[in-house]
Amino acid sequence: MIINRASKLFQPIVALQKNQILINNESISKSTQLMLNNGIIKQSSPGIFHFLPVGLRVLDKLIKLIDTELRYVDAQKVMFPTLTHAKLWKASGRYQDVASELFKLKDRHDTEYLLSPTHEETSADLIASLGLVSFRKYPLKLYQITSKFRDEMKPRFGLMRARQFIMKDLYSFDIDVERSKKTYAQMCDCYDKIFAKLAIDWVKVLGSSGTMGGDLSHEYHLPSAIGEDxxxxCGxxxxxxxLEYIHNIIKTEANITSCPNCSSSNIKITNGIEVGHTFLLGEKYSKALNSKYLAEDGKPKLLHMGSYGLGVSRIIAAAVEILSEETAIKWPTLLAPYRTVIIGPKIGSKEEAKLAVTPENVYQHLNVVNTLMDDVLYDDRSDMTIGKRLLEAKRTGYPFAIVLGSKATQNPPQFEVINLYNQDQHFLSLDQLVDFFSSSSNFDVCKLSSSAKV
Ligand SMILES: [Zn+2]
Incomplete structure (x- = not known):
């Protein structure tokens, strides 16, 4: 059996004095600081980050969660090329519209390319290249979860406004406007489910279509004081x-004191971090790229597209920002890099000499529990005190620790389970440990206690 051992983990933690804050800079958010200090990510250059092993586990979990939900709506995963021929973006007119934010480059033949921030043109071109396909082959939803690029003027808040980031982008193709609206509603439901699973408050608002174009657009936000929107x-x-959308409608940047829909003054204005965006695009891109299908009457017709983005790496940063304490990370429970960490006694201690069950035994017992499969870390750094290892576990944001202390030397042995998100403690036998972690309700408790309101 492979054992996940803390001694082997590449997690460069920055040693801090108690309550010390490493960087004092307003462009570094709490979440960035926590993730940098705890070896989750490292900066490579401004707005560009390495995901280290602990961070990558979180990212992989979020990707898996999104993949699962997208399968329920019949979306199929692909990988579009990152390099996009500039002619596609010239055809849609966006090459000029968003020119300053694009990373552009040329190959040795002087042909222009860009590092795509989004793939409406690419996906529409793919469909156009198929020629006329029967209406029976639609609807079609294609998505990918890949690195995207944007030449941000001022990258800040770490993964929140980065120049290279991970995004889920999905493109839908329907044969008429009614069906594309149905797809749109289905995708919005799917997003609701994803955020509900993360057990984090979210707000869905009407958004501007901006340079994307199209007829209808919604944004998904996580409310946070550092949100830029x-x-x-309306209550x-x-x-x-x-607010930007309302300003566009009423064509003034005046203060909003009443609801534009019902005129009620019972309105609330909050800051949000945009983590998702949905667009009903109509025929804008299919017209530009000539994406057509063969209709029932035998005639070629333009496809109706939708575009659905989720800022995957941004969701991680925003969740950490919202849930965490000043000096310890709290993840949405489903995303915690490991759900539980096992900590044995310090080497040479009297507990170590009298242990009835080794930490490896506990590990083996737990690794068969469904909710913990490959999700247990054994902190085998027995030269460190239990307290020091607990502190690191708390900083890194593992929801649970299992400590083999003095009661683990009794017959029968008792293991201390600590919920590091709310400090609940239990002493359990080996069988009770398995029961405890087999019950998903224990993770629900953890979720509730971690969803601190802003
Ligand atoms: Zn209203």
């Missing part, structure tokens, strides 16, 4: 919109 929510009619 202002969200207007009477459920209207919610990005």
């Amino acid at each position: 202002k969200l207007v929510q 009477d009619c459920n209207y919610s919109a990005n």
Whole structure:
């Protein structure tokens, strides 16, 4: 059996004095600081980051969660090329519109390319290249989860406004406007499910289509004081919109004091971090790239597209920002890099000499539990005190620790389970440990206690 051992883990933790904050800079958010200090990510250059092993586990879990939900809506995973021929973006007109944010490059033949921040043109071109395909082959949803690039003027807040980031982008193709609206509603439901699984508050608001174009667009935000968007929510009619969107409609940047929909003054304005965006695109890109299908009447017709983005690495940063304490990370429980860490006695201690069950035995017992499969870390650094290892576990954001202390030397042995998110403690036998971690309700408790409100 492979044992995940803390001694083998590449997690360069920055040693800090108690409550010391490493960097004092307003462009470094709490989440960035926590992730840098705890060896989750490292900066390579401004706005560009390495995901280290612990961080990559979190990213992989989020990707798996998204993949699972997207299978329920019949979306198929692909990988579009990152290098996009500039002619595609010239055809849609976006090459000029968003020119300053694009990373552009040329090959040795002087042909222009860009590092794509999004793939409406690429996907529309793929469909166009198939020629006329029967209407029966639609709807079609293709998505990928890959690195995207944006030449941010001021990269800041770590993964939140980065120049290279991980995004889920999905493109839908429907044969008419009614069906594309149905797809749109289905995708919004899917997003709701994803955020519900993360057990984190989210707000869905009307958003501007901006340079993307199209007829209808919504944004998904995680409310946070450091969010750069202002969200207007009406307490009477459920209207919610990005302030920028309202300004575009009423064509003024005046203060908003009442709901644009029902005129109620019962409105709330909060800051949000945009983590998702949905667009009903209509025929904009299919027209530009000539993406057509063969209709029932035998005629070629333009496809109706939708575009659905999720800022995957940004969701991670925003969740850490919202859930964490100043000096310890809290993850959405489903994303914690390991769900539990096993800590044995210090080498040479009297507990170590009298242990009835080794930490490896406990590990083997737990690794067969469904909710913990490959999700247990054995902190085998027995030259460190239990307290020091517990502190690191708490900083890194493992929800649970199992400590083999003095009661583990009794017959029968008792193991201390500590919920590091709310400090709950239990002493359990080996069988009770398995029961405890087999019950998903224990993770629900953990979720509730970790969803601190902003
Ligand atoms: Zn209203």
